[in-house]
Amino acid sequence: MGRRGEHSKSEIECMALEAAEAIIEAEGYDALSARKVASAIGYTVGSLYFVFRNLDELVQRINGRTLDQLYAGLIEALSDCRHPQQCIYALGGAYLGFAARHPHRWRMIFEQQPRDDKLTIEVYQEKMDRLYELMEIQLKALAARPEEEVFIATRALWSGIQGIASMTIGRIPDSEEEQWAHKLSRHLIGHYLTGLGTTQFSSRVNQPVGQLVDYPK
Amino acid sequence: MGRRGEHSKSEIECMALEAAEAIIEAEGYDALSARKVASAIGYTVGSLYFVFRNLDELVQRINGRTLDQLYAGLIEALSDCRHPQQCIYALGGAYLGFAARHPHRWRMIFEQQPRDDKLTIEVYQEKMDRLYELMEIQLKALAARPEEEVFIATRALWSGIQGIASMTIGRIPDSEEEQWAHKLSRHLIGHYLTGLGTTQFSSRVNQPVGQLVDYPK
DNA sequence: CTGTTCAAATGAACATCATTTAATAAAACA
DNA sequence: TGTTTTATTAAATGATGTTCATTTGAACAG
Numbered sequence: 001m002g003r004r005g006e007h008s009k010s011e012i013e014c015m016a017l018e019a020a021e022a023i024i025e026a027e028g029y030d031a032l033s034a035r036k037v038a039s040a041i042g043y044t045v046g047s048l049y050f051v052f053r054n055l056d057e058l059v060q061r062i063n064g065r066t067l068d069q070l071y072a073g074l075i076e077a078l079s080d081c082r083h084p085q086q087c088i089y090a091l092g093g094a095y096l097g098f099a100a101r102h103p104h105r106w107r108m109i110f111e112q113q114p115r116d117d118k119l120t121i122e123v124y125q126e127k128m129d130r131l132y133e134l135m136e137i138q139l140k141a142l143a144a145r146p147e148e149e150v151f152i153a154t155r156a157l158w159s160g161i162q163g164i165a166s167m168t169i170g171r172i173p174d175s176e177e178e179q180w181a182h183k184l185s186r187h188l189i190g191h192y193l194t195g196l197g198t199t200q201f202s203s204r205v206n207q208p209v210g211q212l213v214d215y216p217k
Numbered sequence: 218m219g220r221r222g223e224h225s226k227s228e229i230e231c232m233a234l235e236a237a238e239a240i241i242e243a244e245g246y247d248a249l250s251a252r253k254v255a256s257a258i259g260y261t262v263g264s265l266y267f268v269f270r271n272l273d274e275l276v277q278r279i280n281g282r283t284l285d286q287l288y289a290g291l292i293e294a295l296s297d298c299r300h301p302q303q304c305i306y307a308l309g310g311a312y313l314g315f316a317a318r319h320p321h322r323w324r325m326i327f328e329q330q331p332r333d334d335k336l337t338i339e340v341y342q343e344k345m346d347r348l349y350e351l352m353e354i355q356l357k358a359l360a361a362r363p364e365e366e367v368f369i370a371t372r373a374l375w376s377g378i379q380g381i382a383s384m385t386i387g388r389i390p391d392s393e394e395e396q397w398a399h400k401l402s403r404h405l406i407g408h409y410l411t412g413l414g415t416t417q418f419s420s421r422v423n424q425p426v427g428q429l430v431d432y433p434k
Numbered sequence: 435c436t437g438t439t440c441a442a443a444t445g446a447a448c449a450t451c452a453t454t455t456a457a458t459a460a461a462a463c464a
Numbered sequence: 465t466g467t468t469t470t471a472t473t474a475a476a477t478g479a480t481g482t483t484c485a486t487t488t489g490a491a492c493a494g
Contacts, residue, residue: 009471030330034452044473045453055452111328113247113388156381156405163380164373171330188373192405195412222442222490251481261444262482272481437494444487451480457473464467 013051015041021062021105028104028171029111032059059112060120066105067127073098074134084141085193091135092161092185099165100178110166132158143197153196160188230268232258238279238322245321245388246328249276276329277337283322284344290315291351301358302410308352309378309402316382317395323382349375360414370413377405 007015019040023032034055038045052058077094081087099106136154139145145153168181224232236257240249251272255262269275294311298304316323353371356362362370385398 191412
């Protein structure tokens with residue numbers, strides 16, 4: 001039972017975040033409850049509300065930390081690659097690897113719904129932009145393009161990888177699932193970049209078999 | 218107050234599903250509750266459990282219906298296109314349109330987590346495969362490729378579109394968001410298909426500026 | 435018309451949840 | 465030592481999903 005002054009406010013905060021993360025990692029988001037977190041750190045529910053405004057805030061804090069860890073993982077992955085294209089593959093692989101290793105926490109980022117609070121969303125968005133930026137840098141290095149196009153390409157590519165993760169990565173870690181995710185990722189990135197490359201000079205030099213028709217503007 | 222024998226079991230089931238869909242569409246998944254559905258159809262909670270095993274089952278039934286509607290929308294979209302590539306754009310556009318028009322029900326499909334019941338998941342998977350198939354047909358028509366590659370391409374492309382939807386479509390309908398989603402979709406599909414087309418004959422005829430390096434097998 | 439049957443429908447009960455708040459106890463300070 | 469402050473708790477509130485004993489009313493038997 002947390003004795004008076006045994007832990008500072010920020011210590012309790014940290015303990016709570018770690019306990020909550022452990023619960024989520026082990027049993028999933030639905031298993032998270034204020035009482036469970038409180039008892040895990042040796043306090044009662046009320047104390048949690050002394051530190052966090054509500055459970056939503058706790059979840060958003062965890063999401064922030066998860067995004068930070070993800071960012072660190074991507075940075076780490078970039079140290080193993082040289083050429084921009086290699087780096088893009090590395091980013092995709094690192095993202096999928098993280099999602100596969102921490103499926104519950106990763107899903108939580110996208111499944112939480114903030115009822116109010118635009119402020120926290122801004123911090124959130126900032127962390128997301130940081131992730132985007134890593135891809136943007138590689139795309140810029142790959143080919144000189146108008147800023148607008150790089151912006152779009154970045155979002156399209158990240159979205160594609162995110163989609164692969166969300167369609168293939170289940171609730172419990174499964175190495176076969178992850179392999180499949182990586183395969184899809186390499187396929188999508190590979191062909192997308194090839195397409196980006198060919199349209200650099202001319203958008204329709206190579207008409208494939210079948211009738212390739214331009215999308216109506 | 219539902220009088221004795223006023224509605225058959227399947228009628229109540231249908232009423233409940235429609236009421237629940239209306240609640241979700243209007244207030245989101247979190248606003249759904251057994252009591253709310255029951256009172257909406259003029260019955261009490263207990264009666265709901267006479268028809269559905271639990272709320273999870275009701276949600277899965279709704280998801281099934283949503284997937285059916287989505288499928289119908291995609292079929293509809295295919296009637297407006299001629300060439301395979303046009304059709305692929307149309308599929309992507311129809312998917313994003315549906316997600317934008319019914320954000321809550323669309324999200325529910327991916328956010329629900331089945332604790333048990335592999336049986337319902339099979340029906341579920343079957344409906345998903347039907348969606349995949351629509352894309353698969355177009356890809357096959359676009360270019361003759363090994364079956365395995367078409368299989369992968371189908372999943373990669375759908376995943377990409379799904380990712381775009383999940384990253385851009387928020388909780389409340391917003392036409393600007395939807396426009397942005399469509400833009401990303403056209404971009405991703407366009408370059409991906411171009412890439413797929415160029416690699417049909419040779420995988421590296423057009424080396425872009427910057428160093429294009431093959432992904433290590 | 436009366437009594438019995440039986441499934442449909444109910445509403446209360448249970449356990450759990452997030453959140454609030456009045457009470458308390460310990461530390462800090464006078 | 466007495467007062468103030470505040471960290472901490474326990475209990476209360478109202479909502480949730482789910483269960484179940486009870487009731488109700490329609491259909492049928494005599």
